[in-house]
Amino acid sequence: MMEKTVRAEFSAAGRSFPPYGTGNNHNTWYAATMVDARGVEIPYADRDGRELRTVSERYYPAPGQKFFLKGGVIDNPKYEYRGPETLPFDELIRRGYQLPFYADLSRMPESERKVIWGMMVGEEAKTKVPVYQNYTERGFDPDRHMLQSYGTGWQSASFLEQERQFFGAPGGLMHDWDLKTNIDGIYACGDQLYASDCAGAACATGYYAGRKAADYAEGVELCQCSQEDIRAEKERLYAPLSRDEKSGISWKELNKAISKAMQNYCGGVKCDSLLLEGLDLLKKYEEEAVPVLYAANPHELMRVHEVMDILTVARLVLQASLARKSSSEPLCFMRSDYPETDPPRDRKYIVIRQEDESVVVRQVPLDFFGDLEEEYEKRNRDYMEREAAGNGR
Amino acid sequence: MEDRKIQGMGEDSGTEYSVRQSPASLNPICFDPDICIGCNRCVQVCQCDILFPAERKGEPPVVMYPGECYYCGACVMECPGKGAISLRHPLMNQAKFVPAARPKA
Ligand code: SF4
Ligand code: SF4
Numbered sequence: 001m002m003e004k005t006v007r008a009e010f011s012a013a014g015r016s017f018p019p020y021g022t023g024n025n026h027n028t029w030y031a032a033t034m035v036d037a038r039g040v041e042i043p044y045a046d047r048d049g050r051e052l053r054t055v056s057e058r059y060y061p062a063p064g065q066k067f068f069l070k071g072g073v074i075d076n077p078k079y080e081y082r083g084p085e086t087l088p089f090d091e092l093i094r095r096g097y098q099l100p101f102y103a104d105l106s107r108m109p110e111s112e113r114k115v116i117w118g119m120m121v122g123e124e125a126k127t128k129v130p131v132y133q134n135y136t137e138r139g140f141d142p143d144r145h146m147l148q149s150y151g152t153g154w155q156s157a158s159f160l161e162q163e164r165q166f167f168g169a170p171g172g173l174m175h176d177w178d179l180k181t182n183i184d185g186i187y188a189c190g191d192q193l194y195a196s197d198c199a200g201a202a203c204a205t206g207y208y209a210g211r212k213a214a215d216y217a218e219g220v221e222l223c224q225c226s227q228e229d230i231r232a233e234k235e236r237l238y239a240p241l242s243r244d245e246k247s248g249i250s251w252k253e254l255n256k257a258i259s260k261a262m263q264n265y266c267g268g269v270k271c272d273s274l275l276l277e278g279l280d281l282l283k284k285y286e287e288e289a290v291p292v293l294y295a296a297n298p299h300e301l302m303r304v305h306e307v308m309d310i311l312t313v314a315r316l317v318l319q320a321s322l323a324r325k326s327s328s329e330p331l332c333f334m335r336s337d338y339p340e341t342d343p344p345r346d347r348k349y350i351v352i353r354q355e356d357e358s359v360v361v362r363q364v365p366l367d368f369f370g371d372l373e374e375e376y377e378k379r380n381r382d383y384m385e386r387e388a389a390g391n392g393r
Numbered sequence: 394m395e396d397r398k399i400q401g402m403g404e405d406s407g408t409e410y411s412v413r414q415s416p417a418s419l420n421p422i423c424f425d426p427d428i429c430i431g432c433n434r435c436v437q438v439c440q441c442d443i444l445f446p447a448e449r450k451g452e453p454p455v456v457m458y459p460g461e462c463y464y465c466g467a468c469v470m471e472c473p474g475k476g477a478i479s480l481r482h483p484l485m486n487q488a489k490f491v492p493a494a495r496p497k498a
């Protein structure tokens with residue numbers, strides 16, 4: 001596991017506006033026309049800074065560029081893949097643009113407006129009702145209205161530096177070429193992997209991990225399970241159901257306490273002493289709060305176990321943060337006690353794992369997976385042959 | 394609302410649990426009892442397990458844990474009756490929109 005928290009950008013609940021329901025020009029809303037508080041249009045520029053004059057140009061690569069990549073984890077693509085984008089925020093402020101910004105689809109050609117609002121927002125599962133339908137009922141008409149932006153980018157709220165979330169490129173679970181973790185038979189996919197987020201990556205890695213797990217399952221013999229282990233595990237899982245509500249702690253109380261601890265001790269700026277303080281507090285929660293967590297019914301039991309998982313992950317994040325003794329821009333990782341940013345000695349994965357009660361740290365080179373094409377083909381020949389023959393499973 | 398008793402399922406069917414509507418500062422899901430037929434499809438689809446079937450057959454479900462709704466809209470999409478169930482974002486999360494400014498020359 002590697003540290004994987006970035007400043008929050010995106011949330012479906014809490015105090016966040018509905019995802020994809022604020023004025024922005026990314027992903028679903030690419031490349032919406034943006035204006036500032038005065039109604040002045042914000043320019044788009046290609047990768048060379050050439051300002052674009054028409055809406056249509058925003059959807060084409062720069063002269064001499066074959067294609068560009070957008071969306072998901074590709075926030076800061078290499079020059080080779082960089083596509084049209086609105087001018088950087090600092091430049092806009094220097095030029096006198098004023099907040100708040102808005103997405104103004106009414107200035108776009110009708111076909112583009114219909115694609116963004118009617119097709120992308122209107123037909124994406126999680127935006128159909130909460131955004132398209134709700135906003136329409138509230139009177140929003142993309143022909144006549146513009147929608148406000150919050151914060152300076154594509155975030156769904158103006159989040160604070162200490163509000164972190166597991167999202168984006170930095171950090172994630174360590175795995176091998178089969179997406180298998182260090183626990184034999186357990187595979188990982190989706191946002192929990194490093195350098196991975198959004199639906200496309202989740203589908204691709206989920207499919208891959210599932211295929212590899214199925215192959216693995218075919219080749220192993222099921223062992224006899226011990227009735228005593230099953231009994232003990234059931235007892236552990238169901239224990240909160242028989243605890244006393246009056247003297248116990250609810251999942252909500254522990255959830256809020258962990259959240260506050262992480263904001264205090266593992267926020268935007270980190271240092272050894274704060275991180276250790278955080279670990280100390282979470283250890284106290286583990287020892288004192290977890291044994292008295294109660295649940296009145298299976299719904300609450302599910303939440304109790306969710307929060308116990310959150311507690312484990314929070315401790316992992318603190319440990320992983322302790323292990324990196326420098327700051328890093330691409331990892332959104334700032335240390336007040338190790339301000340040196342991205343020194344060559346730390347240009348590697350710093351991976352932690354638990355062994356008994358202690359944390360083991362190791363370093364892995366950035367290119368540990370080798371040549372992508374060659375290594376993929378080596379490990380997936382049978383699959384490629386099946387697919388080529390047209391009878392993939 | 395009083396505690397409600399529910400039975401466990403499967404090998405747990407002999408156990409009785411209590412469920413109580415959990416107070417929240419918002420009311421994200423509303424039913425129209427004139428349209429809702431109490432089919433409980435919304436209950437089945439909710440990934441957050443916040444809706445519970447009504448005690449009386451044919452009545453709208455109960456929003457047992459309103460504070461845990463994450464506004465995905467799956468319940469509304471799954472409902473066979475238009476207008477039987479609706480989703481509302483909390484006031485503080487309602488994004489602002491204004492009449493479009495006329496383009497500057
Ligand atoms: S909006 Fe989503 S989370 Fe909320 S009740 Fe409906 S299905 Fe459940
Ligand atoms: S799916 Fe619709 S009709 Fe069925 S119980 Fe839910 S709200 Fe009522």
